[in-house]
Amino acid sequence: MATTFELISSYTVGSGGAADITFSSIPATYTDLVLKVNLRSTLGGDYFLFSFNNTSANFSARYIYWENTSVSSASLARYGGRINTTYSTASTFASSEIYIPNYAGSAYKSYSSDSVSEGNTTAAPGSLVAGLWSDTSAINQISLLPSAANFAQYSTAYLYGVKNA
Amino acid sequence: MPATYEPIASYTAPSAQNSYTFTSIPGTYTDLKMVVNGSFNSEDYVCLQFNSDTGSNYSETPIVGNGSTVSSGRAANRAFIFTQAVAGSGVRFMVQSNFMNYSNSTTYKTVLSRTDCASRDVTASAGLWRSTSAITSIKVYGLVGNNFETGSTFTIYGIKAA
Numbered sequence: 001m002a003t004t005f006e007l008i009s010s011y012t013v014g015s016g017g018a019a020d021i022t023f024s025s026i027p028a029t030y031t032d033l034v035l036k037v038n039l040r041s042t043l044g045g046d047y048f049l050f051s052f053n054n055t056s057a058n059f060s061a062r063y064i065y066w067e068n069t070s071v072s073s074a075s076l077a078r079y080g081g082r083i084n085t086t087y088s089t090a091s092t093f094a095s096s097e098i099y100i101p102n103y104a105g106s107a108y109k110s111y112s113s114d115s116v117s118e119g120n121t122t123a124a125p126g127s128l129v130a131g132l133w134s135d136t137s138a139i140n141q142i143s144l145l146p147s148a149a150n151f152a153q154y155s156t157a158y159l160y161g162v163k164n165a
Numbered sequence: 166m167p168a169t170y171e172p173i174a175s176y177t178a179p180s181a182q183n184s185y186t187f188t189s190i191p192g193t194y195t196d197l198k199m200v201v202n203g204s205f206n207s208e209d210y211v212c213l214q215f216n217s218d219t220g221s222n223y224s225e226t227p228i229v230g231n232g233s234t235v236s237s238g239r240a241a242n243r244a245f246i247f248t249q250a251v252a253g254s255g256v257r258f259m260v261q262s263n264f265m266n267y268s269n270s271t272t273y274k275t276v277l278s279r280t281d282c283a284s285r286d287v288t289a290s291a292g293l294w295r296s297t298s299a300i301t302s303i304k305v306y307g308l309v310g311n312n313f314e315t316g317s318t319f320t321i322y323g324i325k326a327a
Contacts, residue, residue: 003168004170004172004322005169032200061283062285072235073231073232073234075232075233101200102202107204107316108257109257110257110258112261112279128279128289129281129287130258130281130282130287132283164175164318164322
């Protein structure tokens, strides 16, 4: 029987950081995609953005986010989730899981993202995101970009394919 | 090695329809994961029922963010689990629901859902079906009576703990 949940590609940020994390040449042979990421930035940027197929156009997203005792909701196109910053507790990274159903189909592409972080301090950001890429193209490239500066060394990203048959 | 994560059933709506029901769900897995992705022809509320139970045996607690405000709610003794409202007229949304220990016959059944409609709101909810029966069918439907549009997809996966 074909494997249902398969690793497509992985990425670990090396010394010096990375301006983005990009998965290219994503095969169209799966039904859905799952991204599992663990991220920290090299400065104060505390969230990441998406681009699909090397474009930042036609995105929308709204989300719930929280930190310490505060919870709010906002909208920001391409919003992917929260990340830890250089000001977060040392050696801590925010974890996110992103689900993209029917990524290779001909309808607009929804995505769902959950981010969490904990550092034994008052700054523990998290978010729940509802996103949409209003494009009928199959997704063959996914890029994650920090809101400022670079992703820090040891940040990781794993892209999995899910088959519904 | 036995597969841990397996597709059980997948369905693509060939035409507009108000509901889809997963039937004859085997009891051989530990947990279930359901993914629904599509659109409604008009604004509606995605709801779940189990084993054809239409009694007031369901409850849920959601947190909802609409891009401006965030709120939490509660509903008890309902005839369905309400995952959240979604926009209509072709607006895409997705629902992910996780059903832990769905096949045991000793505990009430918990459902953790995420409903995402970027044009409307983002929701996380905890639902409860007050029945110790194993879940053998799951009905997904629009509460108000509107239709999932053609091409909407419904998939359920089984997850084994060993």
